[in-house]
Amino acid sequence: MMFDELSYTERSWGIDLISEINHFCRNRPGSPIWGAAGEEGLKGRPGETTLFPDVLIKSQNHQVIMGWELKFPDTPVDDEETIKNAIQKCERLSTNSFLIWNVNDAVLYQRIDDNWEITYSAHLPLKVKRSEVRSSRAQWSDLLRQILSAVSDLVSRRKIRAVEASLTVKKSVYREILQFGTQPQVQLLKKHAENDRFFWAHVNNWATEATQPESKGRNSKDHILTLLAQNQIVNWINKIVFSHHLKQISEDAFLVDELNAGSTVEDYLSTFEKISSGSDFKSIFTPILGQELVSQDLFSLLQQLQAWMKGVTAEAGGSFSFEESLASGLESLQGKSRGQFATPPLLARLLVGLTVRYPSKDAIDPCAGTGTIAKELFNLKLENGITAKDATNTTWASDKFSVPLGFAGISLANPSALGEVQQVFRADVADLMPSKSFKFIDPVSGHTVEKELPQFEAIVSNLPFVQFENISETQDQEKMASFSRLNQVSLPKADLYSYIVLGLKSLITENGRIGVITSNSWLGTGWGKKFRTYLLEEYDIKAILFSANGRWFKNASVVTTILILEKATGTGGNTIIGATDEPIDDWTTTRVDNIANHLLIAEDQDARSCEGITYSIVNKNWLTQMSDLGISWTSGIINPEIVPAIKKVTTPANEYFKFGRGNRSGWDKMFFIPKERLDSTGIEDDYLVPLLHAPRKALKDAPLSNLPTNIYLFNCHLSFDELEEKNHYGALDWIKKYQHATNNVGKPLPESLQAHKPYWYSPGKLPWGEFMMQLNVDATFGVYRPSEKAIPASQRFIVLTPTQDIDKELMHALLNSVITLLWQELTSTSRGEGALNRDMTTLSKTLRIPNPRLFTEKDKMNIIEKFAPLAKRPPLPIEQELKEKDRIDFDTEMLSALGIGRLQKDIYSLLPQLVRARKSSRSS
Structure with a gap:
């Protein structure tokens, strides 16, 4: 008897419990509980908990109600590790309740809001020991019936929800x-x-x-x-x-x-x-x-x-x-190293819905990865009345790598298409061409069969996010150039997808469509301008979509776009430029289908509005004009008239300013001296110059005008002898303090700074300017004017120095106009985590400001007057900035004087929209 009790384990008790639960439920056909499972539960690694509950309670329609965690009496029900494991298993099931039972005591936890709370408990009247569990079956069976009655009541009152079994195999x-x-x-x-x-x-x-x-x-x-x-x-x-x-x-x-x-x-x-x-x-x-x-x-x-x-x-x-x-x-198991990321299903559905016009025709995803988009192609065909057999025979999926194709094959498996060959095959996209044969497995015989590749009515794909620097590691560059019918010199430093987009043209029918997801690099980079030119030559661009509310891909720090193309017809046609308004987590199938259906016939719609997306329609001439100006095509999202109208009333900023970028000092501890340390250095005022340094600190709460500086530059161009002649031993001692110092790699400073002229202790080539702007911007724009006449700046600033006599107050106002801020956003690029990278060279060539020659003297006075209160405060993040009364009054005055006051509302909508889209690359 003693041996039997010792051999009776928690697992043994669990098997007996499941038997009792099933017997209880069979005698109560009206109970919401169908029964229990889990008698084959296995322990995980030695010393580790199991992945799944010991007992699974199931509903009449075989949904999962809850899991039970079983312990013997020597483990209390409030044991922290037991509770932690039970919560993990519950979350794995997506249920909202679990039970912990140690024979003597049972406690039921439910998730209420974001907390786990005990909502029911039951106890044996007389406690039993571990060695008495088997012989106490009558007692714990009575307690079991109490527990099951309580659970049934909670399920009936919908306090506990059951979940589909499909949710049990979660990520x-x-x-x-x-x-x-x-x-x-x-x-x-x-x-x-x-x-x-x-x-x-x-x-x-x-x-x-x-x-x-x-x-x-x-x-x-x-x-x-x-x-x-x-x-x-x-x-x-x-x-x-x-x-x-x-x-x-x-x-x-x-x-x-x-x-x-x-x-x-x-x-x-x-x-x-x-x-x-x-x-x-x-x-x-x-x-x-x-x-x-x-x-x-x-x-x-x-x-x-x-x-x-x-x-x-x-x-x-x-x-x-x-x-x-x-x-x-x-x-x-995603191919991040391949530059491929799992396409969110609703994004795949939107892409397919925008691309496929004729569901019965052949369609392919040539970079299928794990098959999400191919699955949506297949589903679209079924939803439009195509039989599973015909859908299988007109859906194609290929990828360069074999591992993801296993997933694609699974995702396309359909019970109603038994015996049909799945057209899923391994091939580099650059090797695809019409009439070329590829091998497949006949699912019935297991033999290999060959099929010729047709021309496709639709090509739909999430293209690899592989940058130019990594193409040599992933693709044969010459092969990709040949596929796109370009040589490598024609599109230097272009990302991989650009070659694929141009090469896909040979695979579509005359009336076919290409729909691809790419990064947004082609909209703003140097090579992107050439790529856009090729796009306009080879295709009619039907739609460009991007997100104005968070990234579409949560696991990739890249901003993406949808690009819909047709073969060029010579007429050019019109292009939809649109931005999804909601975070992708809030999308629904109905919303996505409505957007796709609306945009398919957008040009025929009288009211160009659709819930979930903001869009406008532009023509080919507009696209060409924007590309020539270096302006992103996404600028047409609100009103395509904005940019052409602004161009007419602006002038290049380089007509009035020379642009420069600050440099590194070479050794900040020596050259950059905080104001509070000046007295302790003993350096004479002759060698100290106010400096703009470290924008986050320097610009925090700083007004646009009279920008204070708390850092000074050690600026000495005299020899030791000249300093001694002047008795300037403060500066001399400061230099000698660093004469034998070394940099971070052990090199003496006189050696590492020898490029400085005339002496190693002279500062490097730091540009001096009367107007300053931050190199990288998040959402707060501003051109600052220091309190000094002209001061140098360190590497994180761009400085503007007048090249002719100007009205500095007026110019400061114009540099901070909403037109100038918008133009910066339009002509700069986004870099890591959504920051705006204002490259100095590009900015000096592209930045435009309101043309001062268009203002009367009275206009100038009014503009300066309206700018004055704005200049006395720090600029705010753009969404908030454009709601401030002083900002609105200033821009109203200036835009009215330029004759484009009618566009103020649209400009005020466009700039925040573009900033939100750019910041979509920020990590969640």
Whole structure:
């Protein structure tokens, strides 16, 4: 008897509990609880918690109600680690409640707002010991019935919500199996590779074919084995999950339910082979290199997943949605090194909806990655009445790398298209051409078949975000140049996608469309101007869309655009320029479909407004004019008249100013002296000049005029002898203090600063100016005027020095007009985290200011008067700035004097819109 009690474990109790729960539910057909599962629950790694609850409570329609965490009496129900683990499992299920029960005490937690609170508890009248659990079955069975009645009541009153089983395989499951399983798997693979050079040769070959070459230093053996291990893990998870998914359509798939705690790796692989041979999805079950090599730790985790999937699908006949589980896998294993990122499903739907006009025709994603966009292509066809068979035969997906294509094949699998060849294949986009043959697997026979590539009615893709510097690591440059029908000199320093966009023209029919997602680099960079010229020559640009409210891609610090193209017709046509108004997390299928349908016929609409997007329509001449001016095409979003109208009343700023950028001092401790330290240095005033330095500090709460300076520049151009003759020993002592000092790499300062003239202790070439602006801007614009006549500035400033006699007060006002601020935004580029990079050379060539020759003397006086109160305060972030009365009064006066007062409202809308779009690249 004592041995029986000792052998009775928490798992044993869990099995008995599940039996009692199912017996209780069978006798109560009206109960919202169907029963329980989890009798095959397995422990994770030694000493680790399980990934899933010990007991799963399910509803009548086989949804997940909640999970139970079981402990014996020696673990209190308020144990912090137990509660923490239970919360993690609950969040993994997306349920809003869980129960912890240690035989004697049971507590039910519910999420209320953002807190977990105990909303129910139950207790045995007489406490039992660990050794008495088995013999106390009658007591805890009575308590179980109380608990089930309480849970039933909470479910009936909708205090506890059930969730679909499809939500159980979330990205956290992939993430945690990857987290705990990767390193043990890497160690196993490493040992195998060390003992078998034949295997290591295969691994190297796999790395070349399946993944993108990494940047320098990331092709080590450990890194390659880690990539293989991660791919093996996700491949195993997908096979387990997909096997259960197939139970909806295949009797053979129920073989997966025979896998249990005693099954081996060989049993699993054999089962997958049997399911594959009896289904139409051989390509999905294609082996991955080394799949038979599974570490003990990883296999334990996979067994837990299998037991869990069996529990949530067995009684429901496998009836659960696979898509969300698949999406979780895609997120867990994405090709960031390839410059490819998972396309959010609703963004893919919008792209497809804007591109495809004829659903029955052939369409392809030539950079398919994991197949999100190809899946939306397929779904669009089904939604428009195309049969699954015909949709399969007209949907194509290809990618240069084999690993993501496994996901694409899974995502395109459809039970209603049994026997049809999935047109998913491995090919570099630059190798695609009409009539070229590619090989596919016949899902019925398993034999290879060949198909010729057609011309496509629609090409839809999220193109790789690979910058020019990395193209040599990822693509054959000559091949890409040939594909785009350009030589490399024609488009120097262009990102990879630019070549792809130009090359896709040969793959579409005369009436076909191309819809692509790219980074926004082509809208503003130097090479972008040439690219825009080629676009205008080769295509009719039908739409350019971007986000005005957060990034579309949360896992990529890049601002993206949608570009819709048709073959050039010679007429040019019109172009929609639009910005999505809502964060992508707030999008809905209905909203996305409405936007796509509206924009497809936007030119035929009387009212050009659609909820969720702001847009305007421009012609080819406008695009050409903006490109010639170096203005981003996104400037047409509010009113295309704004920029042409502004150009007529402005003049180049370089007509009145010379532009310069501050430089480094060479050794700030010596040359830049804070005001509070001046007295202690003893340096004579002759060698101290006010300096503008460190914009964040210098400009914080600083007004536009009479800008104070708290840093002084040590500015000495005299020799030691000359300083001694003047008895200027303060400066001399200051120099000698640093004469034997070294820089950060140990080089003596007289040596590292020898380029300074006439002496090493003279400052470098710091430009002096009467107007200053910050080099990089977030959302606060301003051109400042120091209190001194002219002062030098350090490297984070651009200085403007008048080249002729000017009215400095008027010029200061014009430099801060909304027109000038807008032009800075229009002609500058965005860099890391959404900051505006005002390159000095570009700014000096492109910046325009209101033309002072257009003002009467009275206009000038009024403008100066209206600017005065604005100049006495710090500028504000642009959205707030344009609401200030002094700012509005000033711009109203100036714009009215220029004759474009009618555009003030649109200008006030456009500038914040552009700033929001730029800042969309900021990390979440």
